[in-house]
Amino acid sequence: MLLKFAFKDFIDDRKFKNTTQKNVRNYLTLLGEFVNYCTDNEIVNVEDIAQSHVREYLMFCQDKGNQAGTINTKLLRIRAFLNYMVECEVIKNNPAHKVKFQKADVKIDVFSDEQINQMLNFYRRVKRRENSYVAYRDYMIIVVILGTGIRRGEIIGLKWSDVDFENQSLSVFGKSRRKESIPMTMKLTKELRAYQTFCKQRWGSVNEYVFTKRDYTQLTENSLMLVFKYLRQKMNFTNVRVSPHTFRHTFCHRLAMSGMSAFAIQKLMRHQNITVTMKYVAMWGNELREQNDKYNPLNNLDL
Template identity: 65%
Template sequence: MLLKFAYQEFLEDRKFKNTTEVNLKNYKILLGEFINYCTDHEIQNVEDISSNDVKRYLRYCKSKGNSAGTINTKLQRIRAFLNYMVEEGILNENVARVVKRLTEEVRIDVFTDEQIQQMLSYYRGLRRREKSYFSYRGYMLILTFLGTGIRRTEIINLQWKDIDFNNLTISVYGKSRKKQLVFITEKLAKELIMYREFCERHFNDLSDYVFVNRDNTQMTQNSIMLVFQNLQRKMNFKDVRVSPHTFRHTFCHRLAMSGMSAFAIQKMMRHENIAVTMRYVAMWGNELKEQNDKYNPLNKFEL
């Protein structure tokens, strides 16, 4: 099968399976680069791709300065593509499965309490001075990300009807597009109620969506990233990136540091595989050791 047709068929299958727009865009870009590389090296048919071709492509990516994480992501996309070809009976095997992932230097940044307080204080000051929607929205975005650990796409699509103030839950549609419940605290619920009251006064017609642009239209991936890029410039943190995902990491970090079990953290984070959760727990093991050294009950006894 011609590679260009196989590529288009794969993308159509992803659309049919309700792959998110973000993931679909990633497939087009990351997998598209591999397809172009194959075409440039006179590989016309999907059956002609060998494991050595995949390795050569990834070495080429490395020579361009791609990090181990980026290369592993590209390998993951290639594996998914070739696996689909196997499922469709076009290939007998997925040659990319024998290609090993690169070892990544895993470092996940999280916010300190002081950094969180600094960001909240910035928006509080704006609210006092300007009373603008921008300031109220920014403040509430931080509280919601930090208090729930939900993803950027989930917060963009969050509607008022998804929030159950009586049972303190919100409904989101996660990566699998399945409806999932996320717990919220009474403190966050009270802040959301006050925020909604402000929106009702500020806009003539309250939007279905919790977080909107200044013209009362639904936020996009681009518009929410602009919010955090602006906040990054204002804060000028040297050691951490101001982004929605950093808030998700911080949420997970606080759960781990509190002593919550890995199983409970998996449910709170909605990780499909507990192995992902264990990566976080293992990563912060040194911090847990420090906490144990400091607070262990035996510290109070002379032995």
């Protein structure tokens, strides 16, 4: 089967299975690069792809400067594509299965209290000075992520009907495509009530969506990323990336540092697999620090 037709068939299959638009775009970009690489190297049929071709492509990406995490993501996309070819009986075995993932350095950036206050104070000043809806909206986006660990796509799709002020909870469609409930603290509940009142006064009515663009239409993924691009430029932090995911990591970091159990963190972060949660707990949890303070061999030495 011609590779270009197989690639199109695979993308159509992902769309038919209602894969998120974000994942479809990732396949088009990351898997598309592999297809182009094969074509440039005169590999035109799916049946001609060998383990060596996959490995050589990933080495090519490495030489271009791709980090281990990016290379592993590309390998996952290639494996998914070739698994589909096996399902369609185009090939008997997936040649990418024997290609190993690269070992990646585990470093997860989080914000310090000083950085968080710096960002929030920036938006407070702009809002007071200009009575700016955009500054208040961006301030609240940060507050909501820090208070719930909500994901980027969930921010965009959040509706006022999803906010239960009485029971202090948010409802979102998570990665599992299921409606999930997230508890809110009293502080976050009060902040959202005040923001809703501001929106009513500003626009004369409340939009269906909690966060909107300047023209009061639903926020898009691109417009949300522009929010963080602008904030990144204003803050100019050198040791941490200003992004929605960094705020989510910060939420998880504070839970782990507080001593919260891995099970509770998993529920709040809505990780499908607790091994993901354990990665954070192992990195940040305070249990290891407490055990070290108690049993360290230096404790019994007269120094």
